[in-house]
Amino acid sequence: MTDLSEITASDTTEVPLTTKADWSSDQAVRWCPGCGDYSILTAVQMMMPDLGVRRENTVFISGIGCAARFPYYMNTYGMHSIHGRSPAIASGLAIARPDLDVWVVGGDGDMLSIGGNHLIHALRRNVNIKILLFNNQIYGLTKGQYSPTSEPGKVTKSSPFGSLDQPFNPISVALGAEASFVARTHDMDRKHMQATFARAHAHDGAALVEVFQNCNVFNDGAFDAITKKANRDDMLIDLRHGEPIRFGAELERGVMLDDAGSAVLVDVADVGADKLLVHDEQQPDPSVAFALSRLASTPSEPTPLGVFRAVDRDEYTAASEAQVDAAKQQQGPGDLNALLHSLPTWEV
Amino acid sequence: MTDTLEPVGAAKDIDQVIVRFAGDSGDGMQLTGDRFTSASALFGNDLATLPDFPAEIRAPQGTLAGVSAFQVQISNHEITTPGDAPNVLVAMxxxxxxxxxxRLEVGGTIIVNVDAFEERNLTKAGYIDNPLEDGSLAAFTVIEVQMTTLTKEVAKDLGVKPRDAERSKNFFALGLLSWMYSRPLDPTLEWIDAKFGGREAIVAANKAAFHAGHAYGETAELSEHHYQVRPATLEKGTYTSINGNTALSWGLVAAAHQASTPLFLGSYPITPASDILHELSKHKNFDVRTFQAEDEIAAVGAALGASYGGHIGITTTSGPGVAxxxxxxxxxxxxxxxxxxIDIQRGGPSTGLPTKTEASDLMMAMYGRHGEAPMPIVAAYNPSQCFFAAIEAVRIAVKYRTPVMLLSDGYLANGSAPWKIPDVSTLPEIPVHYATEPNQTNEDGEGVFWPYLRDExxxxxWAIPGTPDLMHRIGGLEKEDGTGNVSYSPENHELMTDIRQARIDKIADDIPLAELVGDADASICVLGWGSTWGAITGATRRLRSAGHKLAHIxxxxxxxxxxxxxxxxxxxDTVICPELNLGQLSRLVRAEYLVDVKSITKxxxxxYTAGELESAFLDALNG
Incomplete structure (x- = not known):
């Protein structure tokens, strides 16, 4: 018999060096050719060797959808669970096993529609899980219905006269849900993805990374206006902690806060560099991060990328362990016989 | 009864009594019943209780909707139910x-708080005339007591506000009943100290009201209502009075202890299951983790996630939560x-009767999933047995790597009975085996791990994350036998479906045989499950002692x-199945064994009361 503590005991030997191949499972990848998911998978598999973690201590949990096939392709522990529920299942695993690195992968339907409730509660609790939200603004696996991030008026199979829904802005949702780490990246920039995922991994608490991901079958080119190489300089706003927020080929444009507290795009020449907003991802108040998340309502306007928010806040699984440890210290390890005699007793 | 003359004022011996405390939701009737029960338990009576309260926390004061009641039977011999018709009704x-x-027996005693019988309250209750004055209670003995007035009177110099003083009137009623049935006073006085310690005025007022009620019985010529119910002759041992939810919680703690494995409860508050969450959250020193999830779905999801990580994952719910x-x-x-x-069944469908009992989720447990999805079902049958049912459910889940449905109900959850505390060394061990080594060799002669390779x-x-070399992926898609890889093969799906069924069927070899109680040569057998045990046992005992032959499984x-x-x-010849549903077990048994089960439902x-079933069984006996 093997005790759970033997498995959870930290291995003190050096973490073996690995390569991308070590993190790739033997399963054939079955996304549509050209799908953005491939580049995200590659980015994750390439990043893992740099994290200094063990494969056996790494778990990928997903729900249902195209993105949710992700765990099958990672040579780690993995669970392809049910639609929308992966943050809940991952929370239970992470609370039971704080020794593990638990990643959650899902699409915009999985995370924001059927699983929206679990997502916001995992974020507010700050359970130590790393959530990669592949946002392609469409339902792929069910063959092309509008999703909770589709733009208003979107014509799809289920909305031939245009979608009537106001979409979610995933970054705004996460910030509103008290997330301690919120970031955005996109599937056309592997380096940026790797750096962003690594930041999420390093964060102590729940982390949400929105990944703009192209569905080349049902919503092809949804992000072209901002992520195509030729457009990036003018359309992607790189958020760098401690630096004024600027973009454009000559960094001629920037972001400042107006009198109402909204983030607005400006020409640096018009306002002067010292008026620009200096990005502070560690600001306890999420208002400015929220304002930044509202700069673009669709991926056709200049859109911020990078870490919106990364703050220190009590992490749930550690707090849960602390309660268990404190109870053992104060009350002693559980004494079953004493428990059964803890209500008034009498002798016959 | 003997014809020996009793000395004046001495308590008359009786074998048992059924008392029902009834009042407004704010009158503290559950607490009063609990204290009467606790004192009786410590005194050594056998007992059974039936808390009966509305779903509203505070329904409009004084209305029928707001009535909260607590029935308890205490006896000097073994009993299995809270009794049929109460002998005494306390009406606040x-x-x-x-x-x-x-509900009261004809000739029974009614003790009323006469202060509450004023026009406003009578109207709210729908009385046109005062029932205390119009002769409608002629079939009963009515004892009118000014409980509110007398309670306020004794509390007036104790530093409590008149409003708070009035709230002690339930202790007055408890004191009076304690005198009538010769209950020991100390357990209640000690409890008041422990519960209200630090709020001295409240302690004093409650104690004063309690003593005043007791003294009222002694002095107000109620001597013809002075009884004693001697201790029951139960098996030797140490006893405690326990309700089903507490016993079930302790059973879960014990099971995890016997498995030397941490317990993880994922739960969302719902009546009447919440008390298990409350109880388990107190016992973190037993390596118990409790997680109050955002909803029922997350609660079971988190529990499953914990099980995946090697904990014993538990979720508790009731009613719509099961769906x-x-x-x-x-x-x-x-x-x-x-x-x-764990499903603490309650009245349904939908929100149904949240605080009332029912056993109508058996088909849900059996079939309430899409696809062919069999799972074992264990059912508790009395409050203390919830302890063992919980251990059994965990044993099956761990040994056979399957979800198990454990059925209890609102009646067991809140009902109390004395429990002979078991010797913990007699509890079964629950061995837990995590996989640690590859279990298959690939073409290159290397050890590999197949997550769906099975034992005998x-x-x-059960290969949990953190185990080197056993990394694997599992999911809800159909899996290939052995490798666990995703498979859409028609033959494989049929094979896996058959295996999932066979592995549950096989558990039959590892559970106790059905036991027949009563007369093996009877022509009628009563088949029951769950909390009907008490009433069936009571009814069959009565009929058998009257000379009838009857069997009970x-x-x-x-x-x-x-x-x-x-x-x-x-x-x-005849199988009768009484159930608190429309015949769910009857149908399962008919389908499985082609036995023409006669269904009785409520x-x-x-x-059920034992009396109801006694007459139903008698009808069957008389053909």
Whole structure:
């Protein structure tokens, strides 16, 4: 018999060096050719060797959808669970096993529609899980219905006269849900993805990374206006902690806060560099991060990328362990016989 | 009864008494009943209780909707139910009288708080005339006591506000009943100290009201109502009075202890299951983790996640919560991971009767999932046995890597009975085996791990994250036999479906045989499950002591059935199955064994009384 503590005991030997191949499972990848998911998978598999973690201590949990096939392709522990529920299942695993690195992968339907409730509660609790939200603004696996991030008026199979829904802005949702780490990246920039995922991994608490991901079958080119190489300089706003927020080929444009507290795009020449907003991802108040998340309502306007928010806040699984440890210290390890005699007793 | 003359004022010996406390939701009737029960338990009586309260926390004061009642039977011999018709009704207001007087035995005693019988309260209760004055209670002995007035009087110099003083009147009623039935006073006085310690004025007022009620009995010429119920002759041992939810919680702690494995409860508050969450959250020193999830779905999801990580995952729920968990139970069946789903059944459908009992989720437990998704079902049958039912559910879940449905109900959850505390060294060990080594060799002669390679019980390995070299992926998609890889092969799906069924069926070899209680040569057998045990046992005992032949089989395992059940039932001309549903077990048994089960049903949110079943069985006996 093997005790759970033997498995959870930290291995003190050096973490073996690995390569991308070590993190790739033997399963054939079955996304549509050209799908953005491939580049995200590659980015994750390439990043893992740099994290200094063990494969056996790494778990990928997903729900249902195209993105949710992700765990099958990672040579780690993995669970392809049910639609929308992966943050809940991952929370239970992470609370039971704080020794593990638990990643959650899902699409915009999985995370924001059927699983929206679990997502916001995992974020507010700050359970130590790393959530990669592949946002392609469409339902792929069910063959092309509008999703909770589709733009208003979107014509799809289920909305031939245009979608009537106001979409979610995933970054705004996460910030509103008290997330301690919120970031955005996109599937056309592997380096940026790797750096962003690594930041999420390093964060102590729940982390949400929105990944703009192209569905080349049902919503092809949804992000072209901002992520195509030729457009990036003018359309992607790189958020760098401690630096004024600027973009454009000559960094001629920037972001400042107006009198109402909204983030607005400006020409640096018009306002002067010292008026620009200096990005502070560690600001306890999420208002400015929220304002930044509202700069673009669709991926056709200049859109911020990078870490919106990364703050220190009590992490749930550690707090849960602390309660268990404190109870053992104060009350002693559980004494079953004493428990059964803890209500008034009498002798016959 | 003897004809010996009793000295004046001495308590008359009686074998048992059934007392029902009824009042407004704010009158503290549950607490009063609990204290009367506790004192009786410590005194050594056998007892059974039936708390009966509305779903509203505070329904409009004085109305019928707001009546909260607590019935307890205490006796000097072994009993199995809270009794049929109460002998004594304590009615704190007109609504309580109106709502519960119909339950009282003819000739029974009614103790009323006469202060509450003023026009406003009478109107709220729907009385046109005061029942205390119009002769409608002529069939009963009515004792009118000014409980509010007398309570305020004794509390007036104790530093409590008059409003707070009045709230002690339930202790006055408890004191009076304690005198009438010769209950010991110390347990209640000690309890008041412990409960209200630090709020000295409240302690003083409650104690004063309690003593005043007791003294009232002594001095107010109630001597013809002075009784004693001597201790019951129970098996030797140390006893405690326990309700089903507490026993069930302790059973879960004990099971995890016996498995030397941490327990993880994922739960969302719902009546009447919440008390298990409350109880388990106190016992973190037993390596128990409790997680109050955002909803029922997340609760079971988190429990399954914990099981995947090697903990014993548990989720608790009731009513509509069971429906919400169905999808995740299906995943657990597909993943073949241990999980215990505890359903404290209540009246349905939908929100139904949240605080009232029913046993109508058996088909839900059996079939309430899409696809062919079998899972074992264990059912508790009395409050203290909830302890063992919980251990059994965990044992099956862990050993056979399957979700298990554990059924209890509102009546067991809140009802109390004395429990002979078991010797913990007699509890079964629950061995836990995590896989640690590859279990298959690939073409290159290297060890590899196949997550769906099975042992002789068709059980797959429990390989938890953190184990080197066993990394694997599992999911809700159909898996290839052995490798666990995703498979859409028609033959494989049929094979896996058959295996999932066979592995549950096989558990029949590892559960106790069905036991027949009573007369093996009877022509009639009563088949029961769950909380009907008390009433069935009471009814069959009465009929058998009157000379009738009757057998009783009570099921604790409902899927799979004990392997001898079909043969046992086949030996009787008639099988009667009383249930708090529309005949769910009857249908399962008919389908399984082609036995023409005669179904008796009750859907009133109340348990059967032994009397109801006695007359039903008598009808059957008389053909």
């Amino acid at each position: 207001n007109p609504a309580a009288l109106k709502s519960d007087v119909g 919400l968990k169905g999808e995740t139970i299906g995943l657990a069946i597909s993943l073949e991971l241990p999980l215990v789903v 019980n068709l059980v797959r390995p 009570h099921l604790t395992h409902l899927n799979p059935f004990p392997p001898n059940l079909g043969e046992l039932l086949g030996g009787f 859907m009133m949110g109340q348990p």
